[in-house]
Amino acid sequence: MKNLFLLFILYLSTILANAQTKLVKADAYLNVRTGQIVKPANLIIKDGLIKSINPKSIPDNIEIIDLSGKILLPGLMDMHVHLHWDEDYPTATLFKESTSEAAFRGARNAKKNLMAGFTTIRTVGQDHPSIELLDVEIDKAIKKGFIDGPDIIPAGHAISISGGHYDLSMFDTFSAGVLEFGIEHGIADGEDEVIKAVRYQIKHGAKVIKIAATAGVMSLGGSVGALQFPEKEIIAIVEEAARHNVKVAAHAHGLEGIIVATRAGVASIEHGSILNDEAIELMKKQGTYLVPTAYLNEPTDLSHLPEAMRKKAEEIMPKARASHSEAIRKGVKIAFGTDVGAPKVIAHGENAKEFKTLVNLGMSNINAIKTATINAADLLSMTDRGLLEVGMRADIVAVDGNPLDDIKALERVKFVMKGGEVYKNEK
Incomplete structure (x- = not known):
């Protein structure tokens, strides 16, 4: 009985941990360092940081932020x-x-x-x-x-x-x-x-x-x-x-x-x-x-x-x-x-x-x-932002359109995340 209780607590803690983890999904993201648009864009966010990008598997019970049709950039x-x-x-x-x-x-x-x-x-x-x-x-x-x-x-x-x-x-x-x-x-x-x-x-x-x-x-x-x-x-x-x-x-x-x-x-x-x-x-x-x-x-x-x-x-x-x-x-x-x-x-x-x-x-x-x-x-002199890379702070924006083709796409920001928290999410 005690073992079952411990297993239940472990299972519950895993669910809670995953609930605090977010998956930001979009059509693509801009690698600012290389200047390339990368497809797809699946960013795992935890503790305010980008934990992984396009991982082979997605954790269960994770919060999904679906930004289909949009391109992600650093804040x-x-x-x-x-x-x-x-x-x-x-x-x-x-x-x-x-x-x-x-x-x-x-x-x-x-x-x-x-x-x-x-x-x-x-x-x-x-x-x-x-x-x-x-x-x-x-x-x-x-x-x-x-x-x-x-x-x-x-x-x-x-x-x-x-x-x-x-x-x-x-x-x-x-x-x-x-x-x-x-x-x-x-x-x-x-x-x-x-x-x-x-x-x-x-x-x-x-x-x-x-x-x-x-x-x-x-x-x-x-x-x-x-x-x-x-x-x-x-x-x-x-x-x-x-x-x-x-x-x-x-x-x-x-x-x-x-x-x-x-x-x-x-x-x-x-x-x-x-x-x-x-x-x-x-x-x-x-x-x-x-x-x-x-x-x-x-x-x-x-x-x-x-x-x-x-x-x-x-x-x-x-x-x-x-x-x-x-x-x-x-x-x-x-x-x-x-x-x-x-x-x-x-x-x-x-x-x-x-x-x-x-x-x-x-x-x-x-x-x-x-x-x-x-x-x-x-x-x-801030090394934790400015790029969408693993380990960087989760400051993320999403836009309609490709800013490499149309720079004015940056005037149409639809999604804003700062430090892993969502402040704006428009369709």
């Missing part, structure tokens, strides 16, 4: 996200919201990114005056299961010079000298202050440091590409971040800023609008990634921008398109990033529009897909 990754931006002009929203409102806005937008198939995102500046690092807190809430969203690699506040691109007190909602921002908000001048600003962001949970190496389209003064941090301060930022095993992403439009930031050792150049042969060869030598946010430079209506910003955008956009095309042609490492939430340009959940732009600039479909998978994983 996508966006390296340039602003969770607290929305499509409307940010000064009309962000600076008038409480910290709680901004957190709810960011949480909603995080879910939109996940539902679009982006299972990992890197935030690059929260763009809200709260001293709390809201992207850090949203990531905590996601990890605790309070809300649904992607894995977030948070930057907290971007680091900027006083009066620089990320000095929010320069926007017309505030008055410089009345409400000044300091190190807690990432505003720092001189080597001592920038080191302290890096330490502050990391102390409060930042996993990447974002800096404004140059001005930008939305800077209220100066040329769009004007160098803001001197090289010695960028070096100090990079070295301090490296002591904490944290990488640095540099907002840089102008040529001088791109060269200075690359030489200083940043991991990625964000935007990279004006490149020449010197900058391209330096980035290749250093192994620096370009995150081009290329969709921003598609021809669009700019009438919503103040005149000074509009003129800068009109000047920089064609130069950026030419620079990005040349960087792709000459083999600069590219990681996917959208600047999603940018006013009147790209909405949260529309991240995949970037793929078509990359292809239009000269990328093959498979190389465009690599920017949001294995390239992004490499930029993040």
